[in-house]
Amino acid sequence: MTIYPVTGPEFARYGRVITGYEAECASVAAALETCTPLPEDVGYLPEEPALQSMPEAAALGASLFGGMPFQFGWCNGHNTRLNCLEYHRDSEFNLSPGDFILLLAKLDEIVDGKLDTGRVKAFRVPAGTLVEVYSTTLHYAPCHTDPARGFKVLVALPKGTNTEKPNLPVQGGDDAWLWACNKWLLAHPDSAEAVQGAATVLTGQNLDIAPLLSR
Secondary structure, three states, X not given: OOEEEOOOHHHHHOEEEEOOOHHHHHHHHHHHHHHOOOOOOEEEEOOOHHHHOOHHHHHHHHHHOOOOXXXXXXXXXXXXXXXXXXXXXXXXXXXXXXXXXXXXXXXXXXXXXXXXXXXXXXXEEOOOOEEEEOOOEEEOOOEEOOOOOOEEEEEEEEOOOOOOOOOOOOOOOOHHHEEEOOEEEEEOXXXXXXXXXXXXXXXXXXOEOHHHHOO
16 A cells, blocks of 8 residues: 555545645644643544634634534544544545544445445645545544654534434435444444444455554
């Protein structure tokens, strides 16, 4: 597997780098570094009060989501494995005080209800870089570039996303993959999420980028 930079042409199918908000991004990244924890594994909080209350976050979120209600949360910790992929009905925005790696695929690469993990691509996001991950891009927990540092990544989404799963009937489409509010989850059989009942949609290897980090 190759780890591509998000500044390269390979990232264009999956998302884009957002510029013009450097001051706001610097403030939010600094708050991520100082005000959020660093779990030994992977932790997630949909909405972080320390971020949500910042004037810079309010201005940035209003612009990114065009005035829609939004939430600034985080995904922090240590990780090198794929385990699952998820998607939402909207873009997600990520930012970090340090470098991190995203493992991504495309919604249209799901064939007959399955996705081969051989389709997954890895992208390195530099510290302080704001990226938009498109709604048609499958993603999940970031991966660290340095096990000593781990990762602390902003997860900006429409308000309510990744909160409690709504009580909806499973009728068709991708109903069976709904895992939380505005979150459809595709699990690898080897993942903890599969043990918890998530749909085992991923086939092939449960990718692990750890060997790439030692090169």
